[in-house]
Amino acid sequence: MSTKPAAAPRWRRKSTVVLGTVLLGAAAFGTTTQTWLDVVLPQAAVETPDIAVSGSDAATAVTAFAVVALAAALAASIAGKVARWVIAAVLLIAGVGITAASVSVIADPAQGAAGAVGKAIGVSNSAGADITLTAMPYLAAAAGVLIALAAVWLAVAARTWAVSRRYAAQPATGAAVKEKSTQPPIDEIDSWDRLTKGEDPTNFR
The missing domain is CATH 1.20.140 (Butyryl-CoA Dehydrogenase, subunit A; domain 3)
Structure with missing residues (x-):
C-alpha cells in the first residue's frame, strides 16, 4: 500500500x-x-x-x-x-x-x-x-x-523545491525521428513551383 x-x-x-x-x-x-x-x-x-x-x-x-x-x-x-x-x-x-x-x-x-x-x-x-x-x-x-x-x-x-520542467525540451519519439528522416530534401526552386501551383511546399504526401 x-x-x-x-x-x-x-x-x-x-x-x-x-x-x-x-x-x-x-x-x-x-x-x-x-x-x-x-x-x-x-x-x-x-x-x-x-x-x-x-x-x-x-x-x-x-x-x-x-x-x-x-x-x-x-x-x-x-x-x-x-x-x-x-x-x-x-x-x-x-x-x-x-x-x-x-x-x-x-x-x-x-x-x-x-x-x-x-x-x-x-x-x-x-x-x-x-x-x-x-x-x-x-x-x-x-x-x-x-x-x-x-x-x-x-x-x-x-x-x-521541485525544479519546474515546463519549458524543458521533450525528446523526440522514434516515430517522429523516423518521419523526419524520411522526408526528402527540398530546395528553393521546388518550393516556389509548389507555391505557384497553390500547393503546400512542405507537404510531401
Missing part, C-alpha cells in the same frame, strides 16, 4: 516564501512614498517654511533596493536551483542596502533633507531648520533587516 509523501511545512513552501518576500519588498518601497522628514525652515528663509520630505527624496537608494528586492522575489518563483542562490545573494544585498540607507537618514536627518531644502530656498544648507523624523525611516530599516533574513529563508527553504 503506497503512501503519499508528507507535505512540506508551510514555511518551506515556495508560495509562502515568495509571497512573504514580495510583501517585505513592497513594504520597503511603500515607505519611500510617505513622509520621512518634516522640515520647518526659518520664517525669513521662504514664504512656505514647512517641507515634507518623502523617502524617495531623503534616501533614493531605498527605492532602488526595494525594487530590486521585489524583482528578485518574483524571479525566485521560476528560478532553478543555482539561480535561487544568486537570488538569495541579491536579496541579502538589497536588504542590507535598504537598512544602511535608512539608518543613514536616521543618523543625519539634515543630510536627508538637504535636497528638498535646496529646492525650497536655493541652498542645501539647512542651518536653523527644525527637522523631525517620522516613523517611516525606522520602518524601512526594519523592512531591510527582514529582507536580509528572507534571503536566508529562501536559501534554506528552496533546497526542497
Whole structure:
C-alpha cells in the first residue's frame, strides 16, 4: 500500500516564501512614498517654511533596493536551483542596502533633507531648520533587516523545491525521428513551383 509523501511545512513552501518576500519588498518601497522628514525652515528663509520630505527624496537608494528586492522575489518563483542562490545573494544585498540607507537618514536627518531644502530656498544648507523624523525611516530599516533574513529563508527553504520542467525540451519519439528522416530534401526552386501551383511546399504526401 503506497503512501503519499508528507507535505512540506508551510514555511518551506515556495508560495509562502515568495509571497512573504514580495510583501517585505513592497513594504520597503511603500515607505519611500510617505513622509520621512518634516522640515520647518526659518520664517525669513521662504514664504512656505514647512517641507515634507518623502523617502524617495531623503534616501533614493531605498527605492532602488526595494525594487530590486521585489524583482528578485518574483524571479525566485521560476528560478532553478543555482539561480535561487544568486537570488538569495541579491536579496541579502538589497536588504542590507535598504537598512544602511535608512539608518543613514536616521543618523543625519539634515543630510536627508538637504535636497528638498535646496529646492525650497536655493541652498542645501539647512542651518536653523527644525527637522523631525517620522516613523517611516525606522520602518524601512526594519523592512531591510527582514529582507536580509528572507534571503536566508529562501536559501534554506528552496533546497526542497521541485525544479519546474515546463519549458524543458521533450525528446523526440522514434516515430517522429523516423518521419523526419524520411522526408526528402527540398530546395528553393521546388518550393516556389509548389507555391505557384497553390500547393503546400512542405507537404510531401
